[in-house]
Amino acid sequence: MAEEHKTFQLRYVGARFDGARLPLDVISDLPAFRDLLVSYAKDRWRALNHQRRRLPKGFDRGISFDLVAIEEGSAMPKLDWSRRILQETLPGFADEMEELVNNSYDELVAVIDGVANDRFPKALSPEQIGALNRFGAGLREGEQIEFVGSHGTDGNVVFLNTARRKALITRVRETYDARYESTGRLAGLHEGGRLMVATDRYGEVPVEIDPARIPDFDGNIGAEVQFSLKIMLDSQDAFRGVVDVYDVDLIDADLAEDLDRCRARVSELRSLPAGWHDGEGRAVAAPAADAAGALLSKRPDLASAYRIFPTLSGGLTFEFETNGWDLSVEFDPEGKPEIYGVRLDGPDEIEPQGFRELDAEFLAVFDQCTGR
Amino acid sequence: MHGSLRIMSDQLADDAEILFRQVHPSFIQGDEPSSQPFLPTPKDDNKLSLDRASLTTALEAHALFTSNGRQSVAVYGLSVGEFGAERLPCFSDPLKATVEDPANPAHAYAEYSMHGIAQQKNKAKRLKQKALARGRLHP
Numbered sequence: 001m002a003e004e005h006k007t008f009q010l011r012y013v014g015a016r017f018d019g020a021r022l023p024l025d026v027i028s029d030l031p032a033f034r035d036l037l038v039s040y041a042k043d044r045w046r047a048l049n050h051q052r053r054r055l056p057k058g059f060d061r062g063i064s065f066d067l068v069a070i071e072e073g074s075a076m077p078k079l080d081w082s083r084r085i086l087q088e089t090l091p092g093f094a095d096e097m098e099e100l101v102n103n104s105y106d107e108l109v110a111v112i113d114g115v116a117n118d119r120f121p122k123a124l125s126p127e128q129i130g131a132l133n134r135f136g137a138g139l140r141e142g143e144q145i146e147f148v149g150s151h152g153t154d155g156n157v158v159f160l161n162t163a164r165r166k167a168l169i170t171r172v173r174e175t176y177d178a179r180y181e182s183t184g185r186l187a188g189l190h191e192g193g194r195l196m197v198a199t200d201r202y203g204e205v206p207v208e209i210d211p212a213r214i215p216d217f218d219g220n221i222g223a224e225v226q227f228s229l230k231i232m233l234d235s236q237d238a239f240r241g242v243v244d245v246y247d248v249d250l251i252d253a254d255l256a257e258d259l260d261r262c263r264a265r266v267s268e269l270r271s272l273p274a275g276w277h278d279g280e281g282r283a284v285a286a287p288a289a290d291a292a293g294a295l296l297s298k299r300p301d302l303a304s305a306y307r308i309f310p311t312l313s314g315g316l317t318f319e320f321e322t323n324g325w326d327l328s329v330e331f332d333p334e335g336k337p338e339i340y341g342v343r344l345d346g347p348d349e350i351e352p353q354g355f356r357e358l359d360a361e362f363l364a365v366f367d368q369c370t371g372r
Numbered sequence: 373m374h375g376s377l378r379i380m381s382d383q384l385a386d387d388a389e390i391l392f393r394q395v396h397p398s399f400i401q402g403d404e405p406s407s408q409p410f411l412p413t414p415k416d417d418n419k420l421s422l423d424r425a426s427l428t429t430a431l432e433a434h435a436l437f438t439s440n441g442r443q444s445v446a447v448y449g450l451s452v453g454e455f456g457a458e459r460l461p462c463f464s465d466p467l468k469a470t471v472e473d474p475a476n477p478a479h480a481y482a483e484y485s486m487h488g489i490a491q492q493k494n495k496a497k498r499l500k501q502k503a504l505a506r507g508r509l510h511p
Contacts, residue, residue: 265401277396278442280413309406310398312413319406326497328407340490342497352490 006098008033008065008079008105013159014143015364017074025138025179025246029145030077032134034065039127040104041097058089062097076148105147113152115164120171129173136165137177137230140360170235177243181228182297183251183259189217195248197225200297202239205229207248217250224256225249226300251300258303259296265308266292272310282314287335292316294358295329295337299366323371325350337362339369384462384480387453390425391462391480392433392509394444403508405446410503411484411496418485424464425449427478430510440473447510448503455482458495 010033016023038060045055063086065079081101086094111121124132136145144161152158162178169176180202187204188196193211196204207227217225230244251259266289274283295318296303305320314333319326327341327350339362340352350369355362366372384391399406412420423433430447437444452462460482469475484492 269398272398276398277413280415281398307401307404307406309401309408311408317406317408319404326407326501328493328497340493340497342494342501344501349494352493 005083006081006101007068008037008081009071009076009148010079011073011146011148011157012075012077012143013146014074014140015361015368016140016143018364020070020072020075022070022075022077023138029135029138030065030067030079032131032137034063034079035131036108036128036135037101037104038063039125039131040107041100042127043125044100044104044107056090056093059097062086062089062093063101064089109147109150109158112147112160112164112168113150113158115168116158117153120168124172129169132165132169133177136160136162138179139165140179140363141357142359142361166233166235175232175234175240177230177232179228180231181226183224183226183300186217186220186223186225186250188221189214195225197227197248200293202231205231205239206242207245208242209245209248220250223253224251224259224300226251255300255303258306259300262296262303262306262308263293266296266316269308269310269316276310277312281310281312282333284310284316285314285333285335288315288331288333291331291335291337291358292318295331298358298363299370299372301372302370323369325369327369329366339365341369382464384424384452384464386426387451387456389452390449390506390509391422391452391455391482392425392428392430392447392449393420393422393503394434394437394442395446395448396443397445400445404504405448405500407493407496407500409448410450410499411492419465419481419483420460422450422462422480422482423476423478424480433478434510436474436476446508449506449509450499450503454499454502458498459486460484460495 012022012026041063042055063081065081067077068080069078070076071078083094086097090097114120139145139162141162144159146157146159150158166176182199182201184197184199186195187198191211191214193209193214195207195209195217197207198204207229225248227248228246229242232240232243234240270284270289272283275281292308302320302322305322307319309317309319311317311330315331317328317330319328321344324344325341326344327339330338336354336356337358338352338354339350341350353365393409395405395409399409412418434444434447455462462480462482465479465481467473467476467479487495
């Protein structure tokens with residue numbers, strides 16, 4: 001390693017990373033990335049040194065990264081690998097280790113590029129699977145992590161997204177981890193610290209909490225809760241279990257009432273017949289109603305502000321005032337959202353911006369507009 | 373515009389004149405209207421139908437609008453000047469009686485055609501805010 005430092009850089013792409021912002025829930029990717037490299041490096045070292053049964057002392061500690069910057073674009077964390085630490089922990093091995101880690105990085109990138117082309121590794125070590133299951137677990141639909149400077153077989157930069165993670169992990173094991181944020185109803189609770197939450201998507205989900213918090217939920221069976229979890233899904237996206245609980249809270253009674261009012265409104269509008277507007281106006285399409293329900297689940301906090309109307313094309317529109325803006329989220333008949341609005345006390349406007357679905361990209365813009 | 377026969381169109385010059393707009397029941401929730409009543413529909417050919425307060429009242433305009441089965445649960449008002457501030461010129465557009473519709477000498481419209489649909493949506497929002505500030509004029 002001729003230079004004192006070597007850097008690895010990742011690029012997080014998605015609206016939520018704009019302006020070099022790296023949400024705390026993806027920071028855990030960085031140690032996972034380092035662990036991945038270490039696991040590949042160990043495999044390579046073992047393959048090159050059949051005669052040695054153990055790794056050199058200090059092997060793991062020698063591959064120590066520091067986060068030294070997060071640059072613009074959307075967010076590009078820069079990881080620094082110090083030669084000084086490597087020389088201290090693995091005297092005499094520095095150059096060999098550098099080559100090993102460089103090759104490991106190339107191998108990791110090639111594995112992920114292979115997934116894009118339906119080529120999968122025959123096997124991965126438990127250490128690699130463990131690190132892979134953590135690396136990118138906080139990604140949402142529409143977001144990706146690019147390996148800066150890499151080139152895939154298509155000539156473009158290689159990236160990891162939710163689809164590639166799922167494909168890779170479930171190819172080598174049965175399940176993968178993913179983020180799940182939504183609302184549900186409290187269906188049961190156990191003194192030992194477990195809540196049972198009834199969800200629309202996965203049925204009853206067990207949520208472990210600190211037993212000291214159980215009294216907060218006691219007496220609220222049937223009440224609405226909102227949660228943020230890391231869950232385990234199989235290759236068919238069936239629920240297998242909860243891996244981590246980031247947040248779970250009761251939604252207060254007023255908010256629950258507002259949510260019920262919004263859901264009843266969607267249901268009422270769904271029953272409008274074609275021609276509801278003096279002969280014009282298509283019936284509200286099911287995908288639009290589903291997308292409206294999803295927005296209510298994902299962003300229930302604004303339920304008191306939401307006013308919901310049909311559109312002549314068979315969609316639905318949410319109109320609401322918040323954060324000094326009069327905003328609209330309009331779902332077309334296919335459920336694709338569009339957001340726009342005007343500043344209440346000035347000339348600023350958000351021009352209509354369309355999205356493919358109610359995905360992370362949309363939610364990031366929604367959160368920005370609403371000041372969440 | 374309902375297919376009625378137009379007589380002539382002159383641009384309205386009195387910025388203070390109020391123009392009435394009817395609101396369909398599905399476009400109101402609680403006491404708040406959607407911004408959609410302030411946006412021409414595709415069949416309106418970029419012309420938002422209005423009634424002139426100098427020639428009719430909110431009550432009469434509502435009665436005439438609903439007389440042939442069309443629905444309206446609220447009448448809101450915007451001034452010619454408020455439309456003008458959004459670069460939406462307004463024109464008188466008296467309608468003669470047809471087999472389907474009675475005559476409407478107070479009919480007028482705001483012209484949206486110089487703006488794309490994206491711009492129109494936010495203009496409708498600003499107009500809704502101004503109409504809300506003035507308050508419901510009928511019933």
